[in-house]
Every structure is written in structure tokens, then in C-alpha cells.
Amino acid sequence: MKRCYLVVMAFLLVLAAGCSGPAETEAVEENVTTEDLAGFVREAADYAASAGEDAAFAEFNNEAGRFSRGALYVFAYDYNGTLLAHPYEKDAIGTDRGNWIDVRGLPAIRIGAATAANGGGYIAYLYPAPENGSIDETAGDTYIPKIVYVAPAGETWWVASGVYLSGAAGPGTEPYPEPVSAMVGLVERGAAYGREQGAETAFAEISNASGMFVDPEGHYLYAYDYNGTLLAHPHLQDSIGTSLIGRQDPFGMENIRALRDTAESGGGFIVFVWPNPEQENRDELKIGYVLPVDDTWWVGSGVYLSEITGESAPLPGTLKDQGA
Template identity: 70%
Template sequence: MQRWYSYGALCLLVVSAVLMAGCTGTEQVQAAVPQENMTMDGLAGFVRNASAYAASTGEEAALAEFSKEDGQFTHGDIYLYAYDFNGTLLAHPYEEGLVGTDRMNWIDVRGLPVIRIGAYTASNGGGFVAYLYPAPEGGTIDEKAPDTYVPKIGYVAPVGETWWIGSGMYFTDMASNNPGRYPEAVSAMIDLVERGAEYGREKGSETAFAEISNRSGAFVDAEGHYIYAYDYNGTLLAHPYLQEKIGSSLIERRGPFGMENIRSLTETARDGGGFIVFVWPNPAQENREELKIGYVLPVDETWWVGSGVYLSEITGTDASLPTVR
């Protein structure tokens, strides 16, 4: 994919936004980093500075700028979008045909209600989000092409009482110390799931279920990540921490925004496996609800395995959804 900006261009962008917002602090300027080495702080700073720009220039002028494919806030994979709190799309440089439409109930390819979660997060002061979304190719985005959806980390912020903005970066645009495509925690998760699926094929279901459910076993790592196993009816077959639920069908379980998590995970595995984002309680955050990036693979025609990492493990900040229970 073509990269449409340089480090200097993005620095200039952020400097311009800061100055137009009447702020000269150096911390915000330092948030600008090149796309191929994007950081969480850089993404948050980009959106916060754009919010300040919008507050300074006014809604009409800001939305016009955010809508430009060649505007100062649009740089290939890094761009801004804007919504009101009723879910109406106000600006998007690659989705001009959808501007003005109600998107509150739009879901990603695996069923996550992305706009509803973004609006909720922005209404509570802003923060990080995660979802699946196609990357722009040749200046266009095709939401009807399911094979193009890939994981994306976003940041959203309110502009005023009536609207909010957001931006995001794909895993391949994120800074990472590992040489792979994904952040280290995500790469480790994929490896865990791949090993679990292969183990199940080699050892058979009975041996695999016992090992997966063993908290001291091969599929619980030092950081507490683990794999779980379900059949295609949503019945839990093995889990190191939910052993009281083994044998129960969880297919109807819904997250706080209405997504049927286990059904969506199961359908992803049935389709051959891959990424999915869903909301799940985080035991490390007093079981507060948090977005989780999951990865699943089929073992055979009867069962599948999966694992996940919480958004906070990637952002390094508390990413629990405010007051959602």
C-alpha cells in the first residue's frame, strides 16, 4: 500500500493543529511520529490535537477539512472521521457517500457495534477502542469486502456536546520491538492458539481438553494468557478459569452492547478462523468490561480453540469501558 506522508509532514500537521488551537506546548508536538512507527501516545495526541483544532476553527470548517482526501488530517492509513452522538457520520475522507447517514448500529465483519462503542467512549471523555476495518486502497474503502477487514486500534475524543472524532492505526502501522506484523502480545496469542489447535489434532480431544483446562499446563503462559475450546453449538469444552461452565452452551451470551460474543467467535472459527474483537470482563481490572482482541482457529469439524488479549495490554493504559457492567 502506498504511504502518503512523511515524518515531517505529520509533524507539521500536529504543529499546525496546536497553533490553531492556541496551544504551544511541546508535549503535543512530540506526539507526532511516522506512520510506520506509530505509538499509542502519537495516535491519542493526533486526535486530541484535531479536537482542539475543531473547537478553534468551528464545526463547519473542521468537518470540511476532515473530509478532504488531500487535507492536512488525511495521510493514507491515518485519517480522521467525525460523528454526532446520535450516530450520524459527519465527515470521512474515504466514505463520502455515507456522510449524513445513521451509522449507530453499524457492526464490523464479526458483529462488533463499532460506532456505538466509539460514541460511548467519546461521551465519557474519550479513549482507546479496537475493531476490525478495511484499510483504504487507492483512496477507497470497501466495507462490503469481508476479506479486507483487519484489526485496528483507534482513539476517540469529544469535540463538544454534540459530536466526536476518531482515528486509528492498523496493527501493521504500529511500533513494535518484534520483527513480525503484530504487537508482541498479539503475536504471542496467535502462537498460543496455533499450538493449541495443532495439539488437539495430534493428541485428540480428550487429552487436549484436559491440558487446556489445566492452569499449570502448556496453554497457560507466564502472563496468564490461555486458550479455551468450544464446539460449534457454543458449548464450552475446556477452559482453565471457567471450569464450572464446561459442558454449558454459552451461545446466547451477549456483551454490554448487544454483541453475541460466543456466537460470533464460533462463526469466525467455522469460517476458517482469524481475528475478532469483542467485549469481555477483565479480571485484572476488577472484571470491568473491556474490548478484547481475539484469535480463533478450527481444530476439526467438531470443535475450535481461541484466545485473546485485552486492549489495555496493547495501549499500556486502562482501557476498561466506563461504568459498563
């Protein structure tokens, strides 16, 4: 299995549980593999099964407890989206976070709940990086990608823990995981090519399945205008010239609109749901990166979550679809 090393910001990794962390705590960085993260969460789920809910909640809420290990800690939600336990957001416990969406519209808590209800696994989303010892959900320009592992802890609730992607804070930091770094470079080259060569030449090259913008790992570039019309794509030739702005994923996110909005705001990361051809076109979370080319069109690419974690990560349907 591929091991992805991630940077952990100590005590400040919050999955939509509140707007601030402990102000006196400084962020530190530690290398943690995705396997480490999954093992930590599964251990917490096993503890909940053996100790019972009350004891588990008490332990998860304990800043000095067995599930607050330096940079990692466990939090818990029920399947309605209510925060049940969190060692550093006690004021938010009992609040409904089920409809929380990240800065680009991804319903992270609902996806976490659906994944946990399906047996658990990895999810990804955007969340603010800590600044001056706190997290501000209203600061849209601080959102960066995170990876979280979720697991069921009982019939009505689930547990999770998460870490930021290494280097996701931007230039000058530690490098991204290799697939993400390659994908970002592809988008940067594509945007530069479009500016230098012009739209017509760029569209032809982007749509070439054996061209310079399809790499050996299968990552590819695509281009849209700001109305959501597909302008170039190596694998969706029949859809070129069609507006996909209203396309919705199974969780209700209009992902082309969200990608467009990201490009329109200057570009950057986004997490969205898209079918994975390597998984029989089942829906999977994808970490995308987009950049504007000019004021009429933009380019983007993405990396499936399974490429980073090394584990298959198809998404289940919504909880409603599962009869929950």
C-alpha cells in the first residue's frame, strides 16, 4: 500500500466542529502516514465498542486522554450531524453540524456520516489552516485540503480524526504528496500554455488524449469557460461545447459550478465528487486544482483520494439512499 506522509498541525485539526482552537497552543509539524491515521481511528472505535458510549465520550473529550496523542485526537458525530465529542471544542458539543459545507460547497459532515455508515474509510475536504492559534471558518482564503479517516462506533454514531496534506499551505512549504504535486504542476503548465499559445491551440492540445497534458499516470487537463461550458477534454469529446454548470453529485454539490467559482476567485484547491474510471466509474472524492487562463476560460485537473491513500475510496450513496 502507498504511504502518504501528511503534516499534522497539533491540536488544531477540526472537522467543522467550531470556529476556534486553544489559543495558547502552538502549531507543530509531525509526519503521520495515512495508515497511522486509520489505525488511530479504528482503535478509538474499538474502545467505544468495549467501554460504552459514556466512557468513550469522556475519554474523547479529555485533552490528556489516551485519544489525544500530541497532534492527533478523536472527535465523534452522530448520524444526524450532531457533534458528540471533541477535546478542544467542548462548547460546540451538542450542536447540529450536519449541513456544514466547506468553502467550496462540499458537505463534509454528510459525506463523513455516509462513509462511516458504509463501514468507514477516508474522506477529504477543505478546512482553514490554523492562524495565531485559532481556526476561523469565515476566513475563506485560509481553507486548504485535509484527509480524514472515519469509522462507525455504534449504530448511531461515528468517530474520526484528520490531518492536513503536507505542503498544502502553499509555496515554500514542504512538498505535496507526489500525485498532488504532479497534478498542480500540470495545471500550472496548462494555464501558462494557454496564455502563450492562445485558446484554439490550447484546446486542441488539451483534448489530445496522447498529448502533452495527459501524463503517464493518467492525470489530464480540462478547460471550461465561466458559463460552465466544456471547451476541451481528452476523454469527454462528446460533451465539448455543452454547459455542465448545473451538474450535481449524489450529495447535491454542483461541482462544475464550484470549480468555476474557484477559478473565478483566482484559482486554488477544491475537493469534489467525480466518477473514477479505475473503480468502475463509482463516485469518489477528488482533490482538484484550477487556475484562470484569462477572463474567458480556465483549466483544471484532479487526483482521486485513492491515489493518495493507496486504498479504494468509492463513496456510498447518501444516508437517505441507504434507508437511514
